Amino acid sequence: MSETTEVGIHVSGDAAVLTGDRGLVESLMAKLDIDSTHVDRLGQGSADLLAQATGVAAVAAAIDGSWVQLTPESTRKLAELAQFNMSQDGLFSGVFRGSLGRIDSFAQFTTGGMNPVAMANLATLTATMALRRAVAQLEELAEAMDVKLDRLLDHNRAKALGDVQGLTVVLTRAFELYEATGRISETAWSQIAGHATSLAQASSHALAQIATMTQTLNARSLAEKASAAETIAAKELRSWLVILAAAQANQQRLETLELVHVRQHDPDAVEAHAAAIRSAAANRSTAVTARVQELVDALTASANVSDFNRVRSPQKSKMLLDSAERAVELIGVFAQIYGLDGLTTGEVERESWRKSLTDFAKTTGNVVSSGARAVPVGIAKAGGDAVIRVAGQIEAQRASSSVKVEPEGRRRDEVVTSDSPTSDAS
Numbered sequence: 001m002s003e004t005t006e007v008g009i010h011v012s013g014d015a016a017v018l019t020g021d022r023g024l025v026e027s028l029m030a031k032l033d034i035d036s037t038h039v040d041r042l043g044q045g046s047a048d049l050l051a052q053a054t055g056v057a058a059v060a061a062a063i064d065g066s067w068v069q070l071t072p073e074s075t076r077k078l079a080e081l082a083q084f085n086m087s088q089d090g091l092f093s094g095v096f097r098g099s100l101g102r103i104d105s106f107a108q109f110t111t112g113g114m115n116p117v118a119m120a121n122l123a124t125l126t127a128t129m130a131l132r133r134a135v136a137q138l139e140e141l142a143e144a145m146d147v148k149l150d151r152l153l154d155h156n157r158a159k160a161l162g163d164v165q166g167l168t169v170v171l172t173r174a175f176e177l178y179e180a181t182g183r184i185s186e187t188a189w190s191q192i193a194g195h196a197t198s199l200a201q202a203s204s205h206a207l208a209q210i211a212t213m214t215q216t217l218n219a220r221s222l223a224e225k226a227s228a229a230e231t232i233a234a235k236e237l238r239s240w241l242v243i244l245a246a247a248q249a250n251q252q253r254l255e256t257l258e259l260v261h262v263r264q265h266d267p268d269a270v271e272a273h274a275a276a277i278r279s280a281a282a283n284r285s286t287a288v289t290a291r292v293q294e295l296v297d298a299l300t301a302s303a304n305v306s307d308f309n310r311v312r313s314p315q316k317s318k319m320l321l322d323s324a325e326r327a328v329e330l331i332g333v334f335a336q337i338y339g340l341d342g343l344t345t346g347e348v349e350r351e352s353w354r355k356s357l358t359d360f361a362k363t364t365g366n367v368v369s370s371g372a373r374a375v376p377v378g379i380a381k382a383g384g385d386a387v388i389r390v391a392g393q394i395e396a397q398r399a400s401s402s403v404k405v406e407p408e409g410r411r412r413d414e415v416v417t418s419d420s421p422t423s424d425a426s
Helices: 022-031 044-054 072-082 116-144 149-153 164-181 186-216 222-265 267-302 307-312 314-338 353-363 375-379 384-399
Strands: 006-012 015-020 039-041 064-069 091-099 102-107
Touching: 006 022, 006 044, 006 116, 015 022, 015 044, 015 116, 022 064, 044 064, 044 091, 044 116, 044 164, 064 116, 072 091, 091 116, 116 149, 116 222, 116 267, 116 314, 149 222, 164 186, 164 222, 186 222, 186 267, 222 267, 222 314, 267 314
Parallel strands: none
Antiparallel strands: 006 015, 006 091, 015 064, 039 064, 091 102
């Protein structure tokens, strides 16, 4: 058999699949400056499907396939080399021709004149690429969150999701069989066909847990808010974000295999089915963005500690600020990896205890008596409970300007208790 001198390529978003002679494929990737760490081998079945759809001459053992992530720079170089215009949905298919392991010229073709089977193959490959990207994001997220995915999915939290670990094993095995053969057997399909409801419930449960975290931040007292934020940042958030991503990836696994099943039985219906899958993925992303945005907003709102609370309880204030900041950072990592472009992560405002004390004292000037306006002078020399007691008196008088400030000699059991402000709450 003669050497393959063509490379079939299908591009969707920031991912591409290539098939052809390995030397020629590697030559194209080198020309595009594609990082070898971002390259993954395709199963023989998937490589054959791309070859058939793009019209690469040899569909046999000589055909090799790779899946790659494109950087903005490699996408630009591909555009220059191919001189192509992607469709509105970001899809492109074509053939690079080369000889002796080199890319010499480009011959473009479009999917317009393809038969339904070829177009169904490309739709399946596009769904496969989206799934591979989702799985890569899941692995990247687990690494960034310092979470062992297999252990996490076997944790008690995941048990409430309908045994995500078991679903992951079954769906992964079925998908690997599809990639190796280009088909899904009826035996494999019967094992996964009933999992759609379980996966939808798993995602809903994970989102509900994030909503519960948001609700815990509605606590009225500073101490309760600080405790809730600490639990979110240290114990709950990272696990549920990764579990949510795992449930979403499994949903994409199942939808891709559904598309393969439709392609085998009704190729003409594949395009419509693929469009429905893309719409479902977009709706899930919108739901995740909305729910996570609510948590971000609650965290930043809780961290907006008043000057009085910062002065009265510096340690609790610092705990709340630190926890809220860590949680918002975790969500930022999740949003970046998961591609939640519509998410707005606010910043946690930090202010020193002494600045809060000064600001708090200044804001009381118009509503307190002349005796209270002299407080800042005494504060400079006071410390501990004495400062807190005076601050409490100012806060009370600001709420009701008719109340007279009590002298510092009031009974001990009437003093407002607090953390000792031994250090700035920054």
